[in-house]
Amino acid sequence: MDLQKPSLDYFIMAAEPSADLHGAELIKELKKNHPTCRIASVSGPKMRELNTEVILPMEKLLAMGFIDIISAMPRLVFIFYKLLGTILKLNPKVCIFIDYPGFNLRLERALRKKGYKGKLIHYVSPTVWAWSKGRIPMMAQNLDHLLTIFPFEAKCYAHTNLKVSYVGNPLVHQIAPSQAKKKYISLFPGSRTKEIERNLPLQIKALEKLEKKNFELALSISHEKHRTLIKKIISKSSLKMELIEPKDSYDLMQNTYLAIATSGTVTLELALHRVPTIVTFAVKPLDLFIVRRILKIDLPFYCIVNIIQNE
Numbered sequence: 001m002d003l004q005k006p007s008l009d010y011f012i013m014a015a016e017p018s019a020d021l022h023g024a025e026l027i028k029e030l031k032k033n034h035p036t037c038r039i040a041s042v043s044g045p046k047m048r049e050l051n052t053e054v055i056l057p058m059e060k061l062l063a064m065g066f067i068d069i070i071s072a073m074p075r076l077v078f079i080f081y082k083l084l085g086t087i088l089k090l091n092p093k094v095c096i097f098i099d100y101p102g103f104n105l106r107l108e109r110a111l112r113k114k115g116y117k118g119k120l121i122h123y124v125s126p127t128v129w130a131w132s133k134g135r136i137p138m139m140a141q142n143l144d145h146l147l148t149i150f151p152f153e154a155k156c157y158a159h160t161n162l163k164v165s166y167v168g169n170p171l172v173h174q175i176a177p178s179q180a181k182k183k184y185i186s187l188f189p190g191s192r193t194k195e196i197e198r199n200l201p202l203q204i205k206a207l208e209k210l211e212k213k214n215f216e217l218a219l220s221i222s223h224e225k226h227r228t229l230i231k232k233i234i235s236k237s238s239l240k241m242e243l244i245e246p247k248d249s250y251d252l253m254q255n256t257y258l259a260i261a262t263s264g265t266v267t268l269e270l271a272l273h274r275v276p277t278i279v280t281f282a283v284k285p286l287d288l289f290i291v292r293r294i295l296k297i298d299l300p301f302y303c304i305v306n307i308i309q310n311e
Helices: 017-033 066-071 075-092 101-114 133-142 149-157 170-174 192-209 224-234 244-253 266-272 284-294 304-309
Strands: 008-012 041-045 053-058 094-098 119-123 147-148 165-166 184-188 216-220 241-244 256-262 277-280
Touching: 008 017, 008 075, 008 119, 017 041, 017 119, 017 170, 053 075, 075 101, 075 277, 094 101, 094 192, 101 119, 101 133, 119 149, 133 149, 147 149, 147 184, 147 266, 184 192, 184 241, 184 244, 192 224, 224 241, 241 244, 241 284, 244 256, 244 266, 266 277, 266 304
Parallel strands: 008 041, 008 094, 041 053, 094 119, 119 147, 147 165, 184 216, 184 256, 216 241, 256 277
Antiparallel strands: none
């Protein structure tokens, strides 16, 4: 730590695109209320635009599915202990960990065991209403505050002493339904390489089966690094589609009358844009076996939009 610098006010951890979005809005609010605050982060592109001290780019942590996470485990363990040491050295007044519970809850617990005395805040509740209710006591023991983005989550912690605040979802304030004339059937294949590899071919096959052929197609590229992979996949189809830059994804949603999207935050964004959406989430058979037989996850709905609406 540079002794010439003021002490660190906040450390913010965002390890996936949706967390990067939440983190960027959070940083804007923190700087609005405390312009001189010093913030360090594990962050994605949206947060990095806001001039925090980047400890690690979030792209180093991206993994999906139980099997993929197992293969990435040596790298994740190395990063875990590197971050633990860095945070203890920086000793921020407040640590805010956004989502990514498998990693972040363990890091929060490790910080407490190592004697960290600052405030620990977890932003975005784990899905304890669906599975892993055993996380609740650990969170109550280690956290100072939990911030939830869905109103039904607070009751899961009502029997604990953990302070829980429903803060709403920043997407609600960012997105206003458009009256624009709809033009496209659009694909939103995901923000991770594995998601795209597994879902985009299936989404394209679905479109190929439509009898009506005089529609215009568009595909949202979530990150520039995926462009080559996406072009390779769509080149195997006779369908022609316009590729939309990451910065223009909301413009695309405003001009979309039907979407096919990989499950994730994008489905909530599409719902707020009033776009009827077919949701996919292709998984490996072994992942499916783990979910059904070992974790015994059995929900009436799997898309967050349906879970919120309970219909």
